[in-house]
Amino acid sequence: MDSGIKVIKEKCVGCGLCIKACPYAAIRLVDKIAVIDEKCTFCGACVDVCKKFKAIVITRRTFKGQKIENYKGICLYAEHRHNKLSSVVPEIIGVARELKKDLDVPISAILVGHNIQPLADEIISYGVDEVFFIDNERIGDFAEDVQAGLVAEILIEIKPEIFLGGGTVIGRSLLPRVAAKLLTGLTADCTELSIETGERLLKQTRPAFGGNIMATILCKNHRPQMATVRHKVMKAADRIDGYVGKITEMTHIPVPGAELEVLEFVPEKTDTVNLAEADIIISGGRGLKDPKNFKLIEDLARAIGGAVGASRAAVDADWIAYSHQVGQTGKTVNPTVYIACGISGAIQHLAGMKASDIIIAINSDPDAPIFDIAHYGIVGDLFDIIPEMTKQIVNK
Ligand SMILES: Cc1cc2nc3c(=O)[nH]c(=O)nc-3n(C[C@H](O)[C@H](O)[C@H](O)COP(=O)(O)OP(=O)(O)OC[C@H]3O[C@@H](n4cnc5c(N)ncnc54)[C@H](O)[C@@H]3O)c2cc1C
Numbered sequence: 001m002d003s004g005i006k007v008i009k010e011k012c013v014g015c016g017l018c019i020k021a022c023p024y025a026a027i028r029l030v031d032k033i034a035v036i037d038e039k040c041t042f043c044g045a046c047v048d049v050c051k052k053f054k055a056i057v058i059t060r061r062t063f064k065g066q067k068i069e070n071y072k073g074i075c076l077y078a079e080h081r082h083n084k085l086s087s088v089v090p091e092i093i094g095v096a097r098e099l100k101k102d103l104d105v106p107i108s109a110i111l112v113g114h115n116i117q118p119l120a121d122e123i124i125s126y127g128v129d130e131v132f133f134i135d136n137e138r139i140g141d142f143a144e145d146v147q148a149g150l151v152a153e154i155l156i157e158i159k160p161e162i163f164l165g166g167g168t169v170i171g172r173s174l175l176p177r178v179a180a181k182l183l184t185g186l187t188a189d190c191t192e193l194s195i196e197t198g199e200r201l202l203k204q205t206r207p208a209f210g211g212n213i214m215a216t217i218l219c220k221n222h223r224p225q226m227a228t229v230r231h232k233v234m235k236a237a238d239r240i241d242g243y244v245g246k247i248t249e250m251t252h253i254p255v256p257g258a259e260l261e262v263l264e265f266v267p268e269k270t271d272t273v274n275l276a277e278a279d280i281i282i283s284g285g286r287g288l289k290d291p292k293n294f295k296l297i298e299d300l301a302r303a304i305g306g307a308v309g310a311s312r313a314a315v316d317a318d319w320i321a322y323s324h325q326v327g328q329t330g331k332t333v334n335p336t337v338y339i340a341c342g343i344s345g346a347i348q349h350l351a352g353m354k355a356s357d358i359i360i361a362i363n364s365d366p367d368a369p370i371f372d373i374a375h376y377g378i379v380g381d382l383f384d385i386i387p388e389m390t391k392q393i394v395n396k
Contacts, residue, residue, distance in 0.1 A: 287342015
């Protein structure tokens with residue numbers, strides 16, 4: 001059954017409340033009776049305001065009638081913040097280009113926000129064939145309610161078989177909203193994506209059961225097949241000189257006002273580098289013994305121009321904010337240099353940092369598992385070693 005919405009003419013009094021409530025400007029009055037047009041997304045806002053008269057009836061779509069063969073192409077959400085493309089976007093394009101080799105379909109991107117149109121060329125330069133964008137001052141950086149509605153609208157129109165986003169703070173919040181609007185599934189935080197060539201299904205692989213198994217999930221009956229991609233796991237696409245793509249403005253899609261108002265943006269106060277973007281990360285664990293000893297890590301990070309990471313043991317003990325946690329339930333990082341200080345090397349920690357180019361471990365226990373993956377190991381007391389390292393770097 002398709003989703004449907006119906007105005008019961010005998011009950012409609014032409015009060016117009018539904019017109020005011022509709023965020024998509026999909027209702028108008030004709031001869032004092034509400035008429036709903038094709039812009040309706042079945043959000044139900046009109047049904048809620050018409051409780052008194054019960055003149056609007058909605059039936060939710062199930063996917064029995066969905067024609068899967070009508071969905072073609074790979075599409076991605078072009079995440080951005082403060083008018084800069086997020087670093088996860090080239091990674092998503094990288095995996096999309098791999099999928100394209102098997103599917104032989106174009107790659108498109110959805111870009112919504114304010115003053116974001118200039119990003120379209122940058123997206124295309126990574127090998128994207130078409131960018132669909134809506135640039136409107138009513139779409140703020142954090143207006144996820146508005147953005148999710150617009151992204152869903154574009155997807156309904158362009159009908160891709162696959163829609164991908166970043167497993168970032170924004171992606172983890174936005175894509176579930178979009179999936180719910182489209183009544184399709186979503187596999188979050190995938191570490192691998194590939195195509196099951198027989199049925200052209202997207203194989204969405206992610207750790208499950210605490211990282212003990214890798215689960216591969218298929219979305220057979222619903223479209224688009226939606227997944228978020230774990231940041232820093234997939235190889236970022238290189239730019240392709242002179243790649244030509246199309247830029248399409250979706251002016252016909254109305255932009256509703258936001259229900260949420262963002263009063264202020266307060267960036268996290270840190271004088272070291274952002275963890276996800278850092279080339280050098282110095283992480284501290286339970287071996288630091290006391291929260292005040294994170295200063296040793298911060299001093300070294302500042303001296304070396306790196307970011308501060310942490311194990312979950314340190315975060316759980318409230319020694320440092322969760323945003324610094326590296327590992328399976330924290331951030332995945334792949335810096336050039338990762339220095340693990342007083343971290344034993346539990347499998348869940350390794351899951352977030354083992355792709356680092358050079359791993360240096362400082363640990364007093366010569367049998368600590370972190371030494372199994374470290375390229376350089378220093379067996380000793382971190383309280384002697386870290387200040388000495390900082391001193392030598394500062395005096396260099
Ligand atoms: C579902 C699940 C998800 C998890 N997710 C994560 C995650 O995302 N990230 C994560 O980190 N963990 C995660 N964990 C927890 C993980 O299993 C470990 O408990 C945690 O990583 C241990 O942190 P640690 O290495 O700091 O502490 P410990 O294992 O206690 O290690 C402390 C180390 O410090 C060394 N040490 C002590 N004193 C000194 C000294 N003076 N000088 C030098 N070395 C010293 C010790 O030899 C020891 O090796 C998860 C666990 C589960 C079950």
